[in-house]
Amino acid sequence: MTLAPTTKGTVPFGEYETWYRVTGDLSSGRPPIVVVHGGPGSTHDYLLSLTALAEAGWPVVHYDQLGNGGSTHLPGRGSDFWTVELFLAELDNLLQRLGIADNYVLYGQSWGGMLVAKHAAARPAGLRGLVIANSPASYPLWRQEMDRLRAELPPGVDETLRRHEAAGTTEDDEYHQAMRVFYERHVCLLKPWPRDYLASFYEVYNDPTVYYTMNGPTEFHVIGTLRDWSVEDCCPDIQVPTLLISGRHDEATPATVQPFQDLIPDVRWEILENSSHLPHLEEPELFNKIMTEYLQDLR
Template identity: 75%
Template sequence: MIEVRALSLAPSAKGTVPFGEYRTWYRVTGELHCGRPALVVAHGGPGATHDALVNLAALAEDGWPVVHYDQIGNGGSTHLPGRGADFWTVQLFLDELDNLLRSLRIADDYVLFGHSWGGILAAKHASARPRGLRGLVIADAPASYPVWRSEMERLRSHLPPGVDDTLRRHETAGTTDSQEYLQAMTVFYNRHVCRLNPWPREYMATFMEVYNDPTVYFTMNGPTEFLVTGTLRDFSVTDCIADIEVPTLLISGRYDEATQAVVQPYQDLIPDVRWEIFEESSHVPNLEEPERFHEVMLAFLKSLG
């Protein structure tokens, strides 16, 4: 199985790079500067970690070096629980990505993969037309948080009777940290975030990391996937993604919280784009359909020449 093989692959390098006065943690699987562009993996959240995407490392066995990193504020990178909303900006994470590319000396030859929040971040990065970017993968990602919020309302309305009432009662009372809210939240997550039972340990690792230090997630997103009250609530890339010049692969799941309406602007606006929908998946097709995911990713990388 792809996921087992990926977990058994030892990184060829790992460590941290300085980012101003902070540190960004990274790991490399395969060999950089091998004649093929590195696949750089930007995780979701914001405020999650690389763990849920670690099985992309299996692509190194096919000849593409893979770079995972933890964005500042979580995982192995510098944690800053005392920083407020004025610090946690989209530009901060764009600057961190640029810094990582330069520090690893791959800014002149790379492919960028972004999942969920990492997908909208990757799209914003690509819209600036960086010279070394060879291809882009936007996986399970919104193009517009206002559209995302609208779609969350629609998905919530289709939950089993009483579930959304419970969620709204706690949201109104400010008790989203209660056990009853968590149980109701899990109903949504099991439908639209990860449909596997039990959740894979690499996904659980990411989920627990978010809640071990929720500073970034709560500040930029909000308390849950379907209640976006943070600084990203009105953020969108629909004004700039037509500027993306590289071949782009869209990925989403049939049951994804990143619904068709959420992903559609990428399809409509990016000039060179194709869209793969995973019929048995929700928000993490790399875990829910790992064999097909690997095949789709490998075919895309080969198509870049």
């Protein structure tokens, strides 16, 4: 269940606007959980179930990263504009504008996990804890694992995908049907797909500028500007207690998560056995239990 927002609006980010919503009381004294969504180029919608943490006493902040959802869309901008540094600056700006930069916890999911790892490595004074969920530490590792997972798809599926990728016809219905086979195995096990996930899924393709530029046409065909990016080098600099979350059937396979476990000094890893890339939707009770216990331990 998604709790209604306490407030929502936009904050200025240079000449642009970043959309946000808050659930709970930012003045409660407890560090708010700032939720950083995946993509890049997705939206907050598929992570709305994290508002349940507000019922347990932790305010929750969702936002849409620039280029998507309720934030400013810039379909004419190219790869020189859409950079990791841009999104780090946007996150810093949001924390300052909401007045929470001196006391907060970050939850980053998928690409958002890499972004919050990079943020945390700068050792911001107000960061109290870090959750990296369903995230690789390295896109080169991710691409290797995508090849392995694709090879395990039913006969003919990967062949269909690669034929369209080689021809540049990834908009074709046949490609999307084959793509769905992968997504139903490694992105969302639930049938039908939940409304919140569908909302973000459709938002990506309503304006795919950021996703296509930085990632590529699908989760498993990463040909964008992030294809060689890694945060492995900065993991030893993360100094806050860190929780890793992934699903047993996750596209973020154990091999892609392992560097976080190996390199972050204060870290523990929870693998949810009946989940893929969205354990907060696939196993919500266990997910909320793990999150609440982690947050209580930060006190």
